[in-house]
Amino acid sequence: MSSAKQRAYQLWTVPKDMLPFQLESGEKLHELEVAYHTFGSLNEARSNAVLVLHAFSGDSNAMKWWYTMVGPGKPIDTDKYFVICSNVLGGCSGTTGPASINPQTNKPYGFSFPIPSIRDMVRVQALLLDHLNVKKLIAAIGGSMGGMQALEWAKTFPDRLKSSIVIASTTRLSPQNIGFHVVGRNAIMSDPNWNGGDYHEHGGPKKGLSIARMLGHITFLSEEAMYEKFGRKVRKHGRNSPLSFGEEHEVESYLWHQGSKFVERFDAATYLLLTKTMDYFDFSDGYNSLEEAFAASSCDFLIISFTSDWLFPTEQSRDMYRALLRAKKSVTFSEIETNKGHDSFLLPNPEMEDLVRAYLEARR
Amino acid sequence: MSREHKQAPYDFNLIAELVPVGSRVLDLGCGDGTLLEKLYLERRAFIQGIDIDPVMIQRCVEKGVPVVQGNLDWVLQDFNDSSFDVVILSQTLQVVKKPDFVLQHMLRVGKKAIVSIPNFGYWVNRFQLFFLGQMPVTKDLPYAWYNTPNIHFCTITDFRHFIKNQGWKLNAEYFLRSGKLTKMPMPNLFATDLIAIIEK
Numbered sequence: 001m002s003s004a005k006q007r008a009y010q011l012w013t014v015p016k017d018m019l020p021f022q023l024e025s026g027e028k029l030h031e032l033e034v035a036y037h038t039f040g041s042l043n044e045a046r047s048n049a050v051l052v053l054h055a056f057s058g059d060s061n062a063m064k065w066w067y068t069m070v071g072p073g074k075p076i077d078t079d080k081y082f083v084i085c086s087n088v089l090g091g092c093s094g095t096t097g098p099a100s101i102n103p104q105t106n107k108p109y110g111f112s113f114p115i116p117s118i119r120d121m122v123r124v125q126a127l128l129l130d131h132l133n134v135k136k137l138i139a140a141i142g143g144s145m146g147g148m149q150a151l152e153w154a155k156t157f158p159d160r161l162k163s164s165i166v167i168a169s170t171t172r173l174s175p176q177n178i179g180f181h182v183v184g185r186n187a188i189m190s191d192p193n194w195n196g197g198d199y200h201e202h203g204g205p206k207k208g209l210s211i212a213r214m215l216g217h218i219t220f221l222s223e224e225a226m227y228e229k230f231g232r233k234v235r236k237h238g239r240n241s242p243l244s245f246g247e248e249h250e251v252e253s254y255l256w257h258q259g260s261k262f263v264e265r266f267d268a269a270t271y272l273l274l275t276k277t278m279d280y281f282d283f284s285d286g287y288n289s290l291e292e293a294f295a296a297s298s299c300d301f302l303i304i305s306f307t308s309d310w311l312f313p314t315e316q317s318r319d320m321y322r323a324l325l326r327a328k329k330s331v332t333f334s335e336i337e338t339n340k341g342h343d344s345f346l347l348p349n350p351e352m353e354d355l356v357r358a359y360l361e362a363r364r
Numbered sequence: 365m366s367r368e369h370k371q372a373p374y375d376f377n378l379i380a381e382l383v384p385v386g387s388r389v390l391d392l393g394c395g396d397g398t399l400l401e402k403l404y405l406e407r408r409a410f411i412q413g414i415d416i417d418p419v420m421i422q423r424c425v426e427k428g429v430p431v432v433q434g435n436l437d438w439v440l441q442d443f444n445d446s447s448f449d450v451v452i453l454s455q456t457l458q459v460v461k462k463p464d465f466v467l468q469h470m471l472r473v474g475k476k477a478i479v480s481i482p483n484f485g486y487w488v489n490r491f492q493l494f495f496l497g498q499m500p501v502t503k504d505l506p507y508a509w510y511n512t513p514n515i516h517f518c519t520i521t522d523f524r525h526f527i528k529n530q531g532w533k534l535n536a537e538y539f540l541r542s543g544k545l546t547k548m549p550m551p552n553l554f555a556t557d558l559i560a561i562i563e564k
Contacts, residue, residue, distance in 0.1 A: 330430040362428035
């Protein structure tokens with residue numbers, strides 16, 4: 001992965017004496033690199049760190065993809081906090097993943113890369129915090145898959161954070177969520193260029209990946225938001241597509257655009273792996289109840305959901321706060337009214353911004 | 365189902381004294397979290413609030429008071445039996461759809477309930493209804509009938525009957541007149557508010 005081309009992130013090579021890194025699945029990684037960004041500076045007491053956890057298609061550059069939340073004067077204020085964000089294990093934005101070279105074969109892992117668990121991701125982040133000399137976080141915060149990691153932090157490293165902020169997320173996917181992932185994966189694997197996952201040296205399943213992303217984008221929006229964004233407007237297009245009738249609905253061009261933009265930056269095998277990571281995630285695995293799974297946590301929780309999010313609906317957040325109350329934890333829950341769907345956490349939302357700002361401020 | 369700070373700060377001192385030090389306290393309709401913050405600071409209580417209003421959720425978060433956004437007409441079902449020592453309902457019973465349901469759950473979730481209610485039997489209210497033939501509008505109850513959030517009014521006598529009929533114990537009663545404790549006889553006529561401690 002040590003390409004000479006300029007990169008925006010910092011890269012930490014995990015020292016040999018800390019390897020191999022064993023995943024929950026039992027498989028081992030003999031080389032491990034972590035791509036990360038830091039914003040702001042760590043204070044002398046090393047007590048102002050906030051860990052930002054990215055969602056499925058995010059990367060370590062939190063100030064870019066979460067521009068509403070991270071930056072100077074923003075709710076996660078880089079003038080006050082030392083903000084850390086790293087690309088997840090199995091990702092394709094710098095951290096070791098399917099596109100990395102497998103030291104045992106000297107070829108990209110491709111589809112043979114082990115499926116990481118949410119806990120594996122979090123354990124890698126904890127190693128990074130050690131490397132950065134950060135003992136305790138004010139908060140671990142994330143939306144969607146980032147929220148799953150924030151939850152896992154509270155369970156796996158209860159002594160290392162004051163609060164876990166979980167936005168538009170869930171303790172486990174619904175069969176409907178998994179169903180969408182199944183269709184996305186099938187689109188990728190049906191692409192002739194998928195080549196059994198051995199494609200990193202030639203092209204790749206771009207069509208399949210783009211279709212998977214188009215489907216994803218439908219699930220990120222609400223019906224109302226789609227009406228607002230596109231209506232039923234029709235326009236001409238010049239693109240050569242097998243479905244070209246000379247014109248298409250606005251929503252069609254939007255989805256095409258999102259799909260084709262996505263394939264330029266995202267790896268198909270990462271898509272497969274990380275959707276599987278989420279499918280397998282069940283916070284209460286190994287416990288009799290969700291309540292029991294939260295028992296060892298000692299941090300405060302802030303749970304935020306959005307009224308129009310039908311991918312991870314409010315009811316899933318309610319399950320979370322109910323279990324937390326039963327486990328006698330300190331919990332704040334807010335359902336924010338918006339018509340923007342699951343995407344809401346990435347969009348400007350004054351209510352979410354104010355809540356997070358005040359929540360962090362109260363724990364500074 | 366939320367309490368503005370200015371609406372009912374008066375009974376907070378008294379309520380705080382009624383909460384044993386170190387208790388687990390749940391405040392229903394906790395408003396901006398003033399009472400809970402007080403209980404945390406003065407009674408070293410483990411605190412948790414519930415409110416329906418996003419503005420109040422924000423205010424609680426600013427104070428560092430943990431609060432769950434929810435509707436009292438159903439949110440209490442989310443809580444385990446006896447998971448709190450004290451459950452407080454201050455100036456809120458009259459705004460819920462099912463006061464009996466809320467009180468039943470308060471005594472299921474908490475070992476004891478502290479309830480404060482405005483007294484509809486206060487003489488000024490009676491006066492207005494009797495002589496003017498109008499629904500009372502007073503300093504303590506400033507709303508008109510069509511815009512009031514208060515949909516379930518009762519008098520102190522009504523409340524006592526209700527507690528008795530449910531088979532619960534009314535362990536203590538405190539009467540207030542426009543914010544101050546009063547020892548006046550005939551509280552159902554001369555008190556504006558009641559604070560009661562109820563146990564099963």
